[in-house]
Amino acid sequence: MRLVFGLVLVIGVALAGFAVFMAKDRIQAYRTEIAARDAALSQIVPTAPVYVLTQEVDYGDKITKEHVRIVNWPQSAIPESAFTEEATLFPAGDGELRVAIRKMEKDEIVMASKVTAPGEDVGLTSLLDPGMRAFTIKVDVTSGVSGFLRPGDRVDVYWTGAVRAGDALGIASGDFTKMIESGVQIIAIDQTTSFSTSDAAIARTVTVSASPRQVATLAQAQSTGALSLSLLGARDDSVAQSIEVDQNRLLGIEQREVAEVVKEKEICTIRQRKGAEVIVTEIPCAK
Structure with a gap:
């Protein structure tokens, strides 16, 4: 009887140890999973909806509602002139549409700098900056x-x-x-x-x-x-x-400066002899 009791006790202790080991391993895996989820959440970037093209658009094409769709875009990377609301992109509905003033690719963000105002035709005026x-x-x-x-x-x-x-x-x-x-x-x-x-x-x-x-x-x-x-x-x-x-x-021709010839002042004199002495007198020169 005692032998059976001892055997049951040993088996119970072994099962309890095994259960503790399995629980510890499960708790560690759970903690690892929570840490990974928290790390993933910290990497999530705040987004906002913007309009992008569903197909390639060429110069002069009208932008309709079938040409665009909404996608979530990182807020820090949204261009300033991007359209984020339908009321801004299509303020007059289908009555007055915007026109592309340059070629745009599929999935490209629709920006005000690449389209005309609602109902405005394509022309040079749409390509000129203010001033x-x-x-x-x-x-x-x-x-x-x-x-x-x-x-x-x-x-x-x-x-x-x-x-x-x-x-x-x-x-x-x-x-x-x-x-x-x-x-x-x-x-x-x-x-x-x-x-x-x-x-x-x-x-x-x-x-x-x-x-x-x-x-x-x-x-x-x-x-x-x-x-x-x-x-x-x-x-x-x-x-x-x-x-x-x-x-x-x-x-490769070097220009040579011609030196200006300075004309010396002309001096006119007369000589008079007084005895052995010769007197030189300056007089105006005859022109």
Whole structure:
């Protein structure tokens, strides 16, 4: 009997130890799971709804409700001009729709800077920033970078012409080439304002966005000489310095300063003899 009682006691102690071990392991796994969940919750970024495109939209396409959908976007990464409410994107319903002023890809955020106002047509006015004006420059195959210019590109503008001011204004006469404007943005090629145009075409006119002062400079330059455009790289943020080249600098000819010959003052005298003494007297020279 005692043997049976001892055996039962040993088995009970073993089962109790096993139960404690299993419970400890289960509690540790539970704590690990809670810690992982807390870590995941700490990584969750606050989001807000924004409108994105459901399909590719080209320049001039109207934006309808079928073109957009709402997605949750990280609040810290939402662009300032993004549309977050239907009442803002479609204030007049389907009566007056916004129009894309540049090509946009699927799932791209719809922003006010990429579409017109409700009911507004696409035109140059929608591409001009406040305070800027549109100015057209005549170009050909050489001055227009062989037709590789597109709306949205930036160019430097060079003027080539003859200066005949002479010495009256202290300016040397001759033919000059000078950079008059740097980093001017193109908004239209001929009659095309689409930013998605990729084919090269020989243009006759290029329309740029310029300030009133730049417009006056370009107008004066175009009426007095020839304008040429130089294309800037897409990632070129450098500011070009003033550049001016004339024929002498082009050919490496150094101008020599001609020394001015100083004419000595003419002195006229007469000589008179008084005995053994000769007296020299200065008199006015005859003209």
